[in-house]
Amino acid sequence: MSIQVFGLPVSRGVAIGRAVLVASSRVDVAHYFIDPADAEREYERLRDARTEVSAELMALKQEVPEEAHAELVALLDVHLMMLQDPMLVESAQPWIATRHYNAEWALSAQLEVLTRQFDEMEDDYLRERKADVEQVGERLLKALTRGTGLSPGALANAGARDFAGEDPLVLVANDIAPADMLQFKRSVFTGFVTDVGGRTSHTAIVARSMDIPAVVGAREASRIVRQDDWVIIDGDAGILIVNPPPMVLEEYRFRQRQVELERARLSRLRHTPAVTLDGQTVELLANIELPRDASAALEAGAVGVGLFRSEFLFMNRAGRLPDEDEQFEAYRAVVLAMGGMPVTIRTVDVGADKPLDRASSQEPRHDHMLNPALGLRAIRWSLSEPDMFSEQLRAILRASAFGPVRILIPMVAHLSEVQSVKQWMDRAREEVTARGQAIGEVTLGAMVEVPAAVLILPSLLRTFDFVSIGTNDLIQYTLAIDRADEAVAHLYDPWHPAVLRLIAQTIAQANAMGKGVSVCGEMAGDPAFTELLLAMGLRSFSMHPAQISSIKQRVLRADARTLQLALPAVLDADQPQQACEAAMRTSSKSGAERLAVSSRTVLQ
Known part of the structure; x- marks a missing residue:
């Protein structure tokens, strides 16, 4: 009997395969x-x-x-x-x-x-x-x-192997930890479904980075699906179809072929410069989790790394955290791979839905926190572990000798944190220099993830060289919802007027002070927001490599000046999404007219 299970669509596309079930009671093996x-x-x-x-x-x-x-x-x-x-x-x-x-x-x-x-x-x-x-x-x-001697939770990866001739596999689980999701980047899974999670949970984010179809928040999926069931994941609609009838199966196989053709077409844009119709150059950067991801960034046409999530170097290690030399080798590998293009390394951002292994004595004990999202996480944790923080800063500074590096500090909210970070940076620089080790071009930036950072932005920019807007957390903290909780997932709204105004204010203030500003959250890789962010004055987007081509296509078709004229109306609207869509239609018409005039001039 065919069954449909509904969840949240988090990564587009269609996956068809045999179900590999990881039951919640045994998810830790x-x-x-x-x-x-x-x-x-x-x-x-x-x-x-x-x-x-x-x-x-x-x-x-x-x-x-x-x-x-x-x-x-x-x-x-x-x-x-x-x-x-x-x-x-x-x-x-x-x-x-x-x-x-x-x-x-x-x-x-x-x-x-x-x-x-x-x-x-x-x-x-x-x-x-x-x-x-x-x-x-x-x-x-x-x-x-x-x-x-394997630690629980190690969804280890030996899946780079090609199992030719076997049925494609789809993972069905109650939940998948972010660290475990990383192991699927080279695995044989063509898609996954989880019972829990939200659109911007880290499980969903990694799914988009892998560019594989995924549905989260599907409630009873892991109880309904049996091992080896044939299943279809509709990542566009957020539907899991169990034991589909032949007619439905054939329809989805046709859709799979169409998606593959579209991806092949978009891939031709990877070496095309990202320039709007009115001549605005746009920087498209890549978000990566591990050093080996740098090759995917280059293949996608990224002009640098806008976010290297260094915390993933610390996960799945049974409590043995990487020392300075091991981190240095990882950072240097990325810097060398990017061949002179900038690499932005975010300092460890653990906490909430990204805990370290339980064996680590340095891990924040989330089970003792009433609300981990508001607890000891990100820069708060780093400052509470000065030895670890110093090691990481020294490793990053040493890697800068091999190419331009930007250091990004997550979840900055207090000026006292800014002063502490500055002091630890100065101390790390002195220690590296005292050893006779070289330091290259380094700039220091802050992530704007909480409304407090937006409100004190001029003060932050007097210390930092640039800011990067983490839209996922900014939305979470602005709207007071847990972005990983499917019970309130319907309240997570990137189109909320308050969210858009905070983002626009951040971009405008940074541009006015001559400081760099980028967006590295999920909005940067969502084509629905490309024109709006361009209208706000954003010229640096950082996203997962798989999303670069589709964003580049939107940039190439956009007229930033026309969009900018419509921005006030969008920000003042009670329904910004509808106002933005209307402005985009006007922009598209203007762009088409400009192309027609240019073509006529050439022909004459």
Whole structure:
């Protein structure tokens, strides 16, 4: 039977494939693809884990108190029986052999199949045995994790391998941590769906950076979908279709082909300079998470890196944070790859929906915070960890010897923070120079992410060389909503008049003071806002590499001067989106007339 599940569209396009289900109860085990030659070794790990758990249960039987002996021994015997049942370990083997799942993932997949079967049993007693299966499964998973030393939550990536001839795969999960999402950048997944999340949660942001279809906030998706179900992700409408009928499947395959043709057409623009119809040059930069992303930025035609999210160097490391030399090598690799184009490195921005591993003693304890989004995060955390902050600043300064570097400070809200940052920068510069290490061209900037930063912007710009507007958080803090919470996702509104006025005010003040200003949030990569941001005077956009071509197309077709004339009406409107669309139609007409005049002049 075909089922439709509705969620929030966060990354456009269509994905069709077999469902790979990561259930919420087992989302914290390692999931990665293995080399087919290692299949027997993974299966051996499963058997070893069964032996270990069997020994544990036998030992527990010997320790059961006399007064509770009969009941507990009977329960342990049931668990021992289940442990030896071929439906558990032996039936997980095909997941390893045919899908190339690691042992933990294979066992999780098989447990999901078994628990669904128990749910469908009519006999109440048999149905209740599902809990026993899950308990035995959890013991096996813990034994596997102990045996490998892998940290929970490591959705590791061995997926760069090409599984030619196999069905495409789609990931379905309750949620995916931002650090884990990074591992999918070179994986075989063609799309994903999560039960939770919002349009600008970091899971959604990484999906857009990967340019793969995604739907979040789909509520019960991970409970409805079964392992290996055929599914369609409609990233435009925010729909997940489970077991689609043949006619629907063919329609979506046609749409897939159309999307691929459009992407191929846009890719031809990658080496075309971004200049508006009235001659305004626009800087299109790339947002990246890891050093290897620099190649994608260059391939997309970026003229620099507008945001290097350095916190992703600190994630998935079981608490072992990168030292100065390791960071230096990562930053230098990006600077060298960009070949003289500017690289903007944001200092560590952890907190809220981007926690570090629990093993890290330096991690902010979000579980003790009433509201992590308002807690110890971003520059607040860095200043509370001066040794870590100093290491990062020294590493960035050393990398600047190999090309122009911009240092970006996240979530600045207080002038006292500005002074502290300045002092740590001066100290880091002195320490690097004292070692005899070179420092190149470095500029210092602040992220505008809270309304307070907009209101004190002139004071900030007396210290900083540039500002970068993080629209995702600016919207969140202006409208007082958690952008990762699907319960209030409908209130997240980038078209809200207050948001637009704050952005326009920031751009105007920075331009008036002769300081650089860019937008590095999701609005920069959304074609619906390109003309509006141009009208506000923005000439530097930073976005995920996959979005550059579509934004460049809008820039090439825009008449910035005509758009600027309509800006006051848009900012004063109660419904800015409708006013902006009307202004765009006028601009398009003006641009067409200009092209027609130019063509006639050439022909004459």
